[in-house]
Amino acid sequence: MTDASNPLLQPSELPYGLPDYSAIRPDHYLPAFRTAFDEHLREIARITMVRSMPTFENTIEAIERSGEMLDRVAHAFYTVSSADATPEIQAVDEQLAPLMAAHTDAIALDAALYWRVQQVHAQLADLDLDDEQRYLVERHHREMTHAGAGLDDDAKRRLTALNQQLSTLSTAFERNLLNDTNDLAVVFDSADELAGLSSGELSAASRSAAERGLDGKFLVSLPLFTGHPSLAQLRDRESRRRIMDASRARASRDNANDNGPVLREIARLRAERAAILGYDSHAAYVTADETARTPEAVERMLRELAAPSARNARAERDALRAIVDETEDTPFTVEAHDWAFYTEKVRTARYSIDTGALRPWFEAERVLQDGVFFAATQLYGVTFTERADLTAYHPGARVFEVHDADGTAVGLYVLDLYTRDSKRGGAWMNPLVSQSRLRGTLPVVVNNLNVALPGDGEPTLLTLDEVTTLFHEFGHALHGLFAVVTYPHFSGTNVFRDFVEFPSQVNEMWILWPEVLDNYARHHETGEPLDAAIVERLRATETFNQGHDTSEYLAAAWLDQAWHRGGPDAAIDDVAAFEAAALADIGLDDPAVPTRYSSTYFAHVFSGGYSAGYYSYIWSEVLDADTVDWFRENGGLTRENGDRFRARLLGVGGSKDPLDAYRDFRGRDAEIAPLLKRRGLDR
Numbered sequence: 001m002t003d004a005s006n007p008l009l010q011p012s013e014l015p016y017g018l019p020d021y022s023a024i025r026p027d028h029y030l031p032a033f034r035t036a037f038d039e040h041l042r043e044i045a046r047i048t049m050v051r052s053m054p055t056f057e058n059t060i061e062a063i064e065r066s067g068e069m070l071d072r073v074a075h076a077f078y079t080v081s082s083a084d085a086t087p088e089i090q091a092v093d094e095q096l097a098p099l100m101a102a103h104t105d106a107i108a109l110d111a112a113l114y115w116r117v118q119q120v121h122a123q124l125a126d127l128d129l130d131d132e133q134r135y136l137v138e139r140h141h142r143e144m145t146h147a148g149a150g151l152d153d154d155a156k157r158r159l160t161a162l163n164q165q166l167s168t169l170s171t172a173f174e175r176n177l178l179n180d181t182n183d184l185a186v187v188f189d190s191a192d193e194l195a196g197l198s199s200g201e202l203s204a205a206s207r208s209a210a211e212r213g214l215d216g217k218f219l220v221s222l223p224l225f226t227g228h229p230s231l232a233q234l235r236d237r238e239s240r241r242r243i244m245d246a247s248r249a250r251a252s253r254d255n256a257n258d259n260g261p262v263l264r265e266i267a268r269l270r271a272e273r274a275a276i277l278g279y280d281s282h283a284a285y286v287t288a289d290e291t292a293r294t295p296e297a298v299e300r301m302l303r304e305l306a307a308p309s310a311r312n313a314r315a316e317r318d319a320l321r322a323i324v325d326e327t328e329d330t331p332f333t334v335e336a337h338d339w340a341f342y343t344e345k346v347r348t349a350r351y352s353i354d355t356g357a358l359r360p361w362f363e364a365e366r367v368l369q370d371g372v373f374f375a376a377t378q379l380y381g382v383t384f385t386e387r388a389d390l391t392a393y394h395p396g397a398r399v400f401e402v403h404d405a406d407g408t409a410v411g412l413y414v415l416d417l418y419t420r421d422s423k424r425g426g427a428w429m430n431p432l433v434s435q436s437r438l439r440g441t442l443p444v445v446v447n448n449l450n451v452a453l454p455g456d457g458e459p460t461l462l463t464l465d466e467v468t469t470l471f472h473e474f475g476h477a478l479h480g481l482f483a484v485v486t487y488p489h490f491s492g493t494n495v496f497r498d499f500v501e502f503p504s505q506v507n508e509m510w511i512l513w514p515e516v517l518d519n520y521a522r523h524h525e526t527g528e529p530l531d532a533a534i535v536e537r538l539r540a541t542e543t544f545n546q547g548h549d550t551s552e553y554l555a556a557a558w559l560d561q562a563w564h565r566g567g568p569d570a571a572i573d574d575v576a577a578f579e580a581a582a583l584a585d586i587g588l589d590d591p592a593v594p595t596r597y598s599s600t601y602f603a604h605v606f607s608g609g610y611s612a613g614y615y616s617y618i619w620s621e622v623l624d625a626d627t628v629d630w631f632r633e634n635g636g637l638t639r640e641n642g643d644r645f646r647a648r649l650l651g652v653g654g655s656k657d658p659l660d661a662y663r664d665f666r667g668r669d670a671e672i673a674p675l676l677k678r679r680g681l682d683r
């Protein structure tokens with residue numbers, strides 16, 4: 001195959017540079033990546049071979065111009081490898097991972113390039129640059145230093161070797177977890193044992209069993225986190241226990257899938273890498289380049305929240321014990337596998353809300369158009385027009401063109417709502433084209449969810465959780481769409497990890513906002529609005545079970561920190577004992593409230609990008625809760641409020657220090673009180 005015939009290597013002719021997936025075949029990707037890697041290296045070599053002294057233009061801006069072809073290929077590929085990973089795409093992915101790691105290291109550790117960046121950085125005070133350019137110099141210098149570009153050759157060789165080993169270990173962790181999750185899926189002999197599940201869920205379990213050759217039986221597969229959703233419904237205590245035990249045993253047993261040795265080695269190598277880079281621990285290394293700055297700051301925050309969360313969880317357990325005493329013939333102590341089931345009973349008794357019964361009011365198209373889009377139009381004046389003439393990477397991914405109130409084009413929004421075998425679990429946003437004035441590009445962003453396809457002719461009725469997810473992911477999409485930066489390095493969601501969840505969390509505030517809710521939550525057959533009393537009760541349940549939910553999250557966040565606070569010599573032999581000691585240390589060791597992830601299946605941390613960073617979710621929720629208060633104080637859903645949030649926070653992307661951007665928007669630093677109040681931790 002020649003480069004000339006590879007559609008990935010030419011700029012797309014489609015509007016907004018949307019990749020022309022109709023022309024792209026799976027076997028185009030690897031050759032395109034190889035050509036794009038070479039092209040990127042040539043561009044970098046042209047920068048380092050310049051004979052004149054380093055300047056902002058010939059070095060920093062030139063770096064920003066480089067890698068455009070690689071960005072195009074990578075955006076096109078990673079969109080598909082997450083949302084439509086056919087076996088051919090998976091095969092490309094496996095071959096690509098080490099190539100990508102090597103390419104990234106080659107540029108990040110390039111000594112000649114680093115020298116030029118250092119020279120520009122050293123003259124920064126004397127250069128005539130605007131704020132974004134100045135911050136760009138700071139960031140390039142900081143990121144290359146952080147990656148190890150300033151080390152001597154021996155240290156760099158060791159660093160590169162460590163990065164390779166770590167990437168292999170992460171793959172092993174993921175493979176063990178996937179295998180053990182499949183092995184431990186729980187088989188039930190009769191439907192009686194699964195009493196409480198809906199008929200749809202039962203037939204799905206029966207189909208899953210049949211697919212494994214277990215005709216007549218029922219198979220319950222395990223989600224990533226500890227608590228299985230069906231634990232809230234299953235009436236048989238023994239069935240609940242079996243599912244919970246299987247979930248918590250994942251990749252922990254002394255068998256071929258045991259992740260214990262793998263994660264201990266990962267922790268050790270990360271600590272060694274941190275030491276080479278001049279840090280006491282991996283956590284110190286990671287947080288140094290986040291808004292948190294130090295592991296001590298993270299620890300202070302987690303401890304501040306842990307005590308009231310554990311206290312509230314104990315109070316919640318008392319309520320569960322009371323309902324067990326009341327409803328069961330032989331009372332028993334509430335254990336982890338009982339929590340969700342009796343919590344649903346308390347919820348029903350206290351608020352008479354059956355969350356499942358709300359679905360007829362949450363028809364997907366109505367939620368999207370009259371809820372998600374409507375709120376954005378009210379706040380920012382933007383409108384959404386479906387472009388049925390444009391196809392993205394899959395027929396299920398719909399394309400919308402976004403315009404400002406004055407008709408200016410903003411970008412494209414792609415929504416891929418439904419689940420399919422080739423899509424990974426969860427929900428996310430990713431860019432397909434990043435906004436940049438330098439490159440003359442407008443944004444194309446994608447949202448993915450995993451909503452079950454309805455039967456033929458049936459409407460898609462969402463759960464409240466799915467409505468929340470859609471608003472959340474759309475918040476990330478707005479961050480990408482509203483970017484107005486010059487340099488691609490700063491576009492949209494290219495911000496610190498402990499900041500990136502903030503805009504998406506804020507967008508969730510409109511779900512129950514009266515004008516928005518009233519506009520979208522209409523019964524799909526009768527058009528009736530949700531009963532006001534139900535809405536009131538929904539608002540009242542915000543703090544319900546938050547002691548439990550916050551505790552299980554904080555436990556996982558603390559485990560992540562604990563694994564990464566040690567130095568390279570901190571030998572840890574026993575994973576379970578280490579976990580127990582860490583959780584006891586922070587007072588989150590109630591056996592009825594297990595951690596959201598145990599170490600052996602904590603994929604965010606050992607095979608995903610969240611090592612020493614799982615704290616980020618609650619860290620950014622401080623800003624979120626404080627911002628929600630600001631909107632409330634200033635009249636809520638208005639153009640004026642939206643425009644301020646857009647101009648001072650969403651639009652700047654990563655082009656200034658995020659805490660400066662926050663101060664600019666809020667008029668002061670964030671306060672923690674609104675978060676404590678929201679989660680009921682202030683009482």
Ligand SMILES: [Zn+2]
Pocket residue numbers: 472473476501504
């Ligand atoms: Zn998010």
